[in-house]
Amino acid sequence: MKSWLPIAADSHFSLANIPFGVVTTAKFQTPRIAVAIGDHCLDTLTFSKQGGFSKCNGLTQQQLSVFSEPTLNAFAALGRSQHRIIRSYLQEIFKENTPYPEVLSTNKALRKEALIPLCEVKNHLPMAIGDYTDFFAGRNHAHNIGTLFRGPANALNPNYNHVPVAYHGRASSVIVSGTPLHRPNGQVLPVPEATTPVFKPCAKLDIELELGMFVCRGNEFGKPISVKDAEEHIFGYVLMNDWSARDIQQWEYVPLGPFNAKNFGTSISPWVVLADALEPFKTSGLPNEVELQDYLKEGKTDNIIDIRLDISLKTNQGCINNISKTSSKNLLWSWPQMLAHHTITGCNMRTGDLLGSGTISGFEPGTQGSILEQSLGGKTPLQLERGEARSFLEDNDTIIIRGCAGTTPGELVGFGECSGTILPPV
Structure with missing residues (x-):
């Protein structure tokens, strides 16, 4: 056009x-x-x-x-x-x-x-966000992280392929692209074998490349959204960076999951790409080998949006390094499945509620959506320009996420940037 x-x-x-x-x-x-x-x-x-x-x-x-x-x-x-x-x-x-x-x-x-x-x-911020739920739908990411901590044989928990896993995030600290955020403080273990924590600034600050979805219409309390009707509840999509304090997370997540390691900031891109604009780019995602519960069966395979995604890291020296290129096809669960599961208990969604996809990663080097994966838990630092390296983010680093669907010139559907700069701790 x-x-x-x-x-x-x-x-x-x-x-x-x-x-x-x-x-x-x-x-x-x-x-x-x-x-x-x-x-x-x-x-x-x-x-x-x-x-x-x-x-x-x-x-x-x-x-x-x-x-x-x-x-x-x-x-x-x-x-x-x-x-x-x-x-x-x-x-x-x-x-x-x-x-x-x-x-x-x-x-x-x-x-x-x-x-x-x-x-x-x-x-x-494009929406007044009432609630924010972050899913864990990137199976490659889940496998990569699980392998780091539990080995490949036990990388995925037994429930992973059966249920869209998620945690409830903090809506008040969702911020629009370009908003800087401070390195968080928290309790961490001083050495891996320690059993008593210390309070200090996060030393393992990381990123999580995600997509976000806004709900346009909710459901009545007590009445789940059918997976076949869920599309009508989807407003549109944004890019997301769910910043993560890995050392704080490692200490606090047992037994109830992420808390302060995630609540200090989640960046989203400012322009909401409407669901209809991305409809032509539906394709197949990752295959699921297990028999799903009926409420998660969509009856089709072209249920994942094909969006090319990349991450750049801008250092304090001004060098911009592309550190990852991946695709949203690396998701196991679709947005209708996530909505159906979120509401199967009768939980009522509301206009402006935000859902995150979870980190989107591939298996190959340079396709992972977090530095934790790329650096193998910080043991193999990323090599940047001018001799710099990163095991995790340093103060004054800027992360820039971009995403685009389509390849035809003049018909590209993208999001703009999702960026944020890390400031020193307060």
């Missing part, structure tokens, strides 16, 4: 995408909804006030009010069918041969006021 707006062929914000986010500018300080397109974004509030949605059939005046909100929650709550209508309409508006030329000719504000260069906006 060609646009009257110049869009680079390698832009992740092509017409095939239309991701939604929340921004402010020097002109308006109250957060408002925007759509990324090329190297610009569309201020949907200004566009709406100027009659930009006047030709959008199926959108009521009351539904238009969602563009006055400071988060995407009200827009998300409209549901998949309305997201589809609005996304398709905006694609038509930006097409080179738009069927709505009168909207462009009479709406001078579209180009003068509603279109803003991305370099002039500040991104904010």
